[in-house]
Amino acid sequence: MDSADLAFLSANFTVSKNSAHCPTLRCTNFTKNELRVVPPSRPRAVFPASATRACAKSTTQSLTAAEASVKDEVDKALQAIADATNEKEVEKLRVAFLGKKGSISSMVRQIGKLPAEERPKYGATVNVAKETVAKAIEERKKTIAEEQEEDDEWIDVTMPGLRPRKTVGRIHPLNSTMDIALDIFQRLGYEVVDDPDLNREIETDYYCFEALNCPADHPARDMQDTFYLDDSKKLLLRTQTSSVQIRYMQQNKPPFRIVAPGRVFRRDSVDATHSPIFHQIEILAIEKMGNLNLGHLKGTVDHFLQKMFGENIKTRYRGRSFPSRSQVWK
CATH class of the missing domain: 3.30.930.10 (Bira Bifunctional Protein; Domain 2)
Incomplete structure (x- = not known):
């Protein structure tokens, strides 16, 4: 803006201090026209490098804590599955850990609380946890079925007649x-x-x-x-x-x-x-x-x-x- 522009503004406009934050230029020749002066934008905060490093360290600790929580839940699930004595108990554990509202399935929701670059790693950790627990459940069901089959093969010779089979019919x-x-x-x-x-x-x-x-x-x-x-x-x-x-x-x-x-x-x-x-x-x-x-x-x-x-x-x-x-x- 040169001296001619300044002279034009001085001759035709007056400053009205209606607001400390938003002063107004009022045109002296055209009273119906008002021009609002946009205040300068605030300067962007600049954080020192030490603060940036501290923030990164805090993110790493958050991811580590989330992975540790997943591991603890998997250990808990594996122990409970190993202690189950029948298929009904195993099925209840499957719902409790892997169901729609199960504790391990719900951990997927924690992904949104992590930075974008850390989400794939945490998601992979949760998927591995779900696969590990699902495999343990299937193996426990198989073991229980085999144990039950061995019990069924036992015959009490003092009982009269033949014991009926559990399954009816076979392939010809x-x-x-x-x-x-x-x-x-x-x-x-x-x-x-x-x-x-x-x-x-x-x-x-x-x-x-x-x-x-x-x-x-x-x-x-x-x-x-x-x-x-x-x-x-x-x-x-x-x-x-x-x-x-x-x-x-x-x-x-x-x-x-x-x-x-x-x-x-x-x-x-x-x-x-x-x-x-x-x-x-x-x-x-x-x-x-x-x-x-x-x-x-x-x-x-x-x-x-x-x-x-x-x-x-x-x-x-x-x-x-x-x-x-x-x-x-x-």
Whole structure:
């Protein structure tokens, strides 16, 4: 501001001291206009370096105290879990320490009281504490269950009759065996085909025989082998799960690998190795020519048998054929 500006202000404005903090410039020529002078901002406080170091030291002590509090609560929880004698007590401890309002879960709220740079470290400490207590709870529940199971195995020979089991029912041995076998093939990349539209127990002559290159005079189509459901022999109980191959190939394009489990039916007399109703697992793998060969099939069979019956099992392959009746008569 130069001397001309000062002269202009002096000639046209007067200072009204209405307030010590907010003096007013009143325009002498325009009485309706007032200009408020903004007082200068207060100077920013400058703290000495010693005070800054003291503040940082106070923050570190606050974080250390918070972590110590978490550790104390974890020690308390672990001791209480170890002293629990049944699953109900363990569950109450889980709610008390890890529940929505549990003592350890509530410690997360302390994060807001710490500086931003310290919050990740404290949050990690609380997470580790929760995982430690949760693991201790699971292990204690498992130990209690094992101890209870050992107690249940004790039998009082003076009691009459049989003691009822705690659990009712078990998986049927056939279903259990089938599940194990399917799991082996699924780990090899095979898709399980158990859709009722594709995997049918009542089949037609076409899907069960003709489409599988079994002509009308094939020995497998004799009455003693197949359960036909009508006089025309066009509807039957399937004798093999191979019919799933045809239905799947009609709706899907290669490459693919499928495994088809299911029951099959044949007119066999019951003995140690035969039954009119038994189960099969069908596998089919189709790739571009040259990607699969007989060695892959043998390797798949060897792998399945080793996983099913043990790694030391030995396999032997023998070539067999199923000639038609006309070929046999020749």
